[in-house]
Amino acid sequence: MNTLGTFYNNKIFVIPPQQRPYSWEKLHVKALLDDLRIAIDRTEEHYCGPVFLDRTRDENGNAEDVFVTPTNVNLTRHDVLDGQQRITTIMLIAAALAKDEQIVDAVAAGNGPASTVQGQLKDLYSYAMGPLGEDGEDPLPDTSRLVYNDGDMELTMNHLLFDDPPRLRNNQIVKSAQNKLLSNFKFIKDNLDVIFNVNGNINTKINVCRRFLLKMKMKMIMMDQHSFNKYTVFESINNRGLGLGEFDKIKNLALHIADQHEKRSDDDGTAPLITKQHIQAQWYSTISHLHDYQLEKYEDRCINDLWKVIYNLGNSKESEAFNKFKAKFQSLVDSDNGNKMTQLITYVNNWSPYTQAYCQIYTKKVGEEFNLANMTANTATNLNRILNKINLPDEFKLPLTSGFLRYTQQEFEKFSECMEKALFRMHGIKTKPVSRGRGSFTKLAQNIFSSHQTISNSISEICRYVTEYAPFSGVDGLVEHFISGKEAYGKWRGYSLYYFLYRVDEKLSPGAVGWIADNDERDEQIEHILPNSHRNPGWTTTWPNADTADTWKNRLGNLTLTRDSASNNQLHTYSIERKCRTNRPRYAYLDGRHIERRVAGIATRFSVSERWEKLQIMLHELKYSRNLIELWSLPCDCDLEDFELTQDSKNKIELCFSEMIELHEDEIQASFIEDEDNEDFDGPEYQDFRNLYIQNLRNILDIDVITRFNPREISELPDDAEIFPCEVPDEEE
Numbered sequence: 001m002n003t004l005g006t007f008y009n010n011k012i013f014v015i016p017p018q019q020r021p022y023s024w025e026k027l028h029v030k031a032l033l034d035d036l037r038i039a040i041d042r043t044e045e046h047y048c049g050p051v052f053l054d055r056t057r058d059e060n061g062n063a064e065d066v067f068v069t070p071t072n073v074n075l076t077r078h079d080v081l082d083g084q085q086r087i088t089t090i091m092l093i094a095a096a097l098a099k100d101e102q103i104v105d106a107v108a109a110g111n112g113p114a115s116t117v118q119g120q121l122k123d124l125y126s127y128a129m130g131p132l133g134e135d136g137e138d139p140l141p142d143t144s145r146l147v148y149n150d151g152d153m154e155l156t157m158n159h160l161l162f163d164d165p166p167r168l169r170n171n172q173i174v175k176s177a178q179n180k181l182l183s184n185f186k187f188i189k190d191n192l193d194v195i196f197n198v199n200g201n202i203n204t205k206i207n208v209c210r211r212f213l214l215k216m217k218m219k220m221i222m223m224d225q226h227s228f229n230k231y232t233v234f235e236s237i238n239n240r241g242l243g244l245g246e247f248d249k250i251k252n253l254a255l256h257i258a259d260q261h262e263k264r265s266d267d268d269g270t271a272p273l274i275t276k277q278h279i280q281a282q283w284y285s286t287i288s289h290l291h292d293y294q295l296e297k298y299e300d301r302c303i304n305d306l307w308k309v310i311y312n313l314g315n316s317k318e319s320e321a322f323n324k325f326k327a328k329f330q331s332l333v334d335s336d337n338g339n340k341m342t343q344l345i346t347y348v349n350n351w352s353p354y355t356q357a358y359c360q361i362y363t364k365k366v367g368e369e370f371n372l373a374n375m376t377a378n379t380a381t382n383l384n385r386i387l388n389k390i391n392l393p394d395e396f397k398l399p400l401t402s403g404f405l406r407y408t409q410q411e412f413e414k415f416s417e418c419m420e421k422a423l424f425r426m427h428g429i430k431t432k433p434v435s436r437g438r439g440s441f442t443k444l445a446q447n448i449f450s451s452h453q454t455i456s457n458s459i460s461e462i463c464r465y466v467t468e469y470a471p472f473s474g475v476d477g478l479v480e481h482f483i484s485g486k487e488a489y490g491k492w493r494g495y496s497l498y499y500f501l502y503r504v505d506e507k508l509s510p511g512a513v514g515w516i517a518d519n520d521e522r523d524e525q526i527e528h529i530l531p532n533s534h535r536n537p538g539w540t541t542t543w544p545n546a547d548t549a550d551t552w553k554n555r556l557g558n559l560t561l562t563r564d565s566a567s568n569n570q571l572h573t574y575s576i577e578r579k580c581r582t583n584r585p586r587y588a589y590l591d592g593r594h595i596e597r598r599v600a601g602i603a604t605r606f607s608v609s610e611r612w613e614k615l616q617i618m619l620h621e622l623k624y625s626r627n628l629i630e631l632w633s634l635p636c637d638c639d640l641e642d643f644e645l646t647q648d649s650k651n652k653i654e655l656c657f658s659e660m661i662e663l664h665e666d667e668i669q670a671s672f673i674e675d676e677d678n679e680d681f682d683g684p685e686y687q688d689f690r691n692l693y694i695q696n697l698r699n700i701l702d703i704d705v706i707t708r709f710n711p712r713e714i715s716e717l718p719d720d721a722e723i724f725p726c727e728v729p730d731e732e733e
Contacts, residue, residue: 001045001049001217001218001219001313002217002218002219002220002536003213003214003216003217003481004090004094004124004213004216004217004218005120005123005124005213006211007051007218008123008124008125008219009123010073010074010075010076010144011075011076011077011078011145012067012076012077012078012127012145012147013053013078013080013082013145013146013147013267014056014077014078014079014080014089014147014149015079015080015146015147015148015149015150015153015687016056016079016080016081016149016280017149017277017280017281017283017284018114019080019084019152019284020084020284020287020291021151021175021177021287021288021291021475022084022085022088022177022180022181023085023154023176023177023180023185023222023291023296024088024089024180025083025180025184026183026184026187028085028089029089029092029184029187029188030187030191030195032048032086032090032093032190033093033188033192033195033196033360034195036211036215036216037195037196039211039215039216040196040207040208040211040215044156044215044289044298045214045216045217046216046217047217048086048090048216048217048218048223049081049083049086049218049219050218050219050220050253051082051083051086051087051219051220052080052081052082052083052221052223053078053079053080053081053220053222053223054078054079054081054223054505055076055077055078055079055222056077056078056079056223057079062698063218067277069127069128069129070129071721072163073127073128075127075196075340077147077727078222078393080378081223082280083218086218087146088146088181089184090124090163091124091125091145091146091182091215092160092184092188092549093183093188093212093465093585094121094122094125094212095121095125095160095161095185096126096188097192097205097208097209097212098118098121098122098125098186098188098558099189100189100192100205101201102198102200102205102555103117103118103204103205103206104118104204104343106206106319110630111202113206113208114202114340114730117164117206117209119212120209120213121144121209121212123144124145125144125145125217126143126144126145126161126162127143127145127160128141129141129143134436139313141162142161142162144158144161144162144217149284149295151176151180152172152173152174152178153169153175153177153181155172156168156173156178156182160181160182160185160599163359168182169478172452174292175288175292176291176292176293177291177298181718184696186416192208196208199394203624207232212477221417223327235659238388239571242579242723245322246300246304246318246319246321247286247299247300247303247587248282248304249322249326250303250321250322251279251283253322253325253326253329253330253333254279254329254344254348254712255276255279255280256333257274257329257332257333258272258274258275258276258278258279258574259272259276260332260333260334261274261332261336262276264336273341273345274341274344274348276346279348280349281347281679281718282348282351282352283351285351285352286303286351286352287299287434287573289352289356290302291360293359293360293363293365293368294364294365295358295362295363296358297470298362299355300318300321301318302354302358302670303321303351303353303355304317304320305316305358305398305401306323306347306350306354306355307324307325307347307353307400308348308398308442308445308449309398309442309445309446309449309450310347310350310401310449311446312337312438312442312443312446315535320511322662324387326340328340328343328609329343329344332562337465342408346546352407352567354401354405354449356407357401357402357404358397358401360374360404361383361387361400361401361404362387362397370384374409374466375409376409376410376412376413378413379409379412379413379416380529381482382416382419382420383400383412383416383500384609385418386400386419386420386423387497388426388653389495389515390420390424390427390493390494390495390496390499390503391427391428391493391494391495392423395409395441395442396419396422396423397447398444398445399419399441399448399458400416400419400442400541401417401445402445402446402448402449403415403419403448403458405449406448406449406452407448407455410435411455414455414458414459417454417634418459418462418463418634419462420682421632421633422464422465422466422634422722423636424496424499424500424632425466425470425478425632426465426466426469426470426730427493428493428494428496428499428500429470429478429479429492429494429496430491430492430493431470431476431478440455440465440484443459443605444458444465444576446460447461456724457533457694457730459634459635459636459641459724460696460724460725460726460727461637462634462639463634463635463636463638463639463724463726464636464726465635466639467634467636467638467639467726471639472576472628472629472633472639472643472709472711473641473709474643477643478625478628479628479629479643479645479709480645480646480649481623481647482556482621482622482624482628483557483618483621483645485551485555485652486555486647488555488556488621489554489556489559490554495519495522496524496559497526497559498516498523498525498526498712500624500628501526501559501560501561501595502515502561503596503627503631504595504624504627504631505595507631508595508598509594509629512593512594513561515561517552521564521565524564524565524568524569525561525562525564525565525568526559526560526561526562526568526673527559527560527561527562527568527571527596528553528554528558528559529558529559529560529576529579529599529615529617530549530552530553530558530612531544531553531572531573532553532573533573534546534549534573536573536574536575537575538573538574538575538576538577538578539575541572542611542612542613542663543613543698547692552614552617555617555620555621556620556621556624557616557617557618557619557621557623557624558617558620559619560589560593560596560599561593561595561651562587562596563591563592563593563596566602566676567591567592568586570586571587571588571589575608576610576612577609578601578609579600580599580600580604580610582604582612588600599620602620603616603624604618605619605700605701606660606664606697606701609667611660611664613656613660613663614656614659614660615653615656615657615659615661615701617661618653618656619701619706622706625709626709626714629709629711629714629715630714630715630716633711633714633715634722635717635722635723635724636723636724636725636726637723637725637726637728639711639726640711640712640715640717640723641711642708642709642711643709644707644708644712644727645707645708648708650707653703653707654703657698657701657703661694661697668690668694669681669686670687670695671693672686672689672690672693675689
């Protein structure tokens, strides 16, 4: 093991293209500083682990010449194969100590020990080009030992080490790795004194510097001095449990394949089909997208998604990505196979574009989420609904990413709208196991990505899946589910219940009340009209049986949204009359959202007296069913076919209507007395009056109309709207 001075001495460290960007977080930096503090307290050494280096080579594979400074100091250039994060962070710590105000002031005051450690610290991160410039007067600037293949990182590191430039403008900080360098350096400067208990004592600080230089140890493994195959070394590292990710292992094996293929091509005198340089460039571009969009932790998921899309493997797990890649392409290490090589090239070439599309859709980075430079405003609305308002299953990410990559902005707008409808109907309204239809959307993604399926055929494919798994009509259809008598929303996915009610209200009164981000606040806005606790005179009169009330209170038709949680609290468990009326200081439905005002309208359809009984709940469910069709119907012929409720559902409505008539017979009699001035309820006059009254009431309640559905009319589609077939036709030429 080497001290830091020995390790860094006479070397220039090059970050090659295949290395991922600097990614250490503050917690990693603090852990390293804490380890150093503990080592100092115990007078022990701290082992920072092995670092794998290789001689930097030119494009022909030859080791680059030794760099000789103007003062005849020989420096060798080494590629950092593993250990970039530690090498960089140790340089940041050394720079923070060397530039510390106490150390700088002590050096200026002639403190010899301070001057010595400052020089040793500077040697860890820089080397001197020489005392004089070419004109014999100006000193040449010190130069960083760390060389990037990235101008932005070079700029940031020079700013931190040498104040060159003195400050960075916002438009010069464009990468996540730059921000990590800046924030980690600031964290080190701000916390050194506290972590090491310096307490303003210069001698203590000098001692910390000495201990840092002497007690931090690193093991240097020079790949060019051994007969190691560097690709098998990385596999060995992983087998020892040092945590290489799936994408790291895939990249490593791909480089190994390219390395052997290039050697065979060189022996044959033919041009290689794939090169290490190309793989490195694709890998670095891919990782850069993930870092720039702050999605670093999703690299294995993203590369595994691409594998699923290319090979239609719907159940492929992230942890199995490398094993699947190895099983398919391992043989290319030893021999060439034209078909497999073509597949490998296709996979590698799509790493970067697929990942960029993934990042542009799913990033949460401020300023980049739903960036209108990449999509239309309607697309941004659709994606916001899909990603932030419905709990998105991973399977839907595959076609969204493929569609974003393959379609124009206008085409993807149509696609994202259909995907929102499909997502809500198939997975939001959870009427069947969530697993239904998962493989179908992986296949859709493959058709878009690999077969370049047209937008028209993709919409037809979505329609076919949705009308198979979540149709509007039929015994298992969504409308029947809405009025089934079951707890029609208890198993809905994520925020889907609130989302449904919110979208209905938004459609009725656009922009009136926005989406609420807080989970608890959302729950508080959902109001049970017949309340959970109905044991008060206002409800026991019309719902005398508690078990019946418990059955009906959890139906979809018994729900509405209130304006906010405070208004919900004001509604309390009051009777429907008190909840509807506005001639009092308390909040009422007619004061609230449009969706609430509609509840008040349904409650007064029977007569001037408000009612909230079984029939009203079913009528409300039918209203919601029409909202469902209006908002979530797909533009395909089979989704827009007319249908009626099943006979069983019609019978239930008729039964509820009959029960309501019987329950309020006295109101019919009172009307008869008022109109006919007659109290004979056994004679034919009353029967005729009653029959006419009931028929008029049926007409008022739309009993005979509301059970029939015309989706084209409900959806308010224009006559010239583009309607797609559910069956995917042959691809257009």
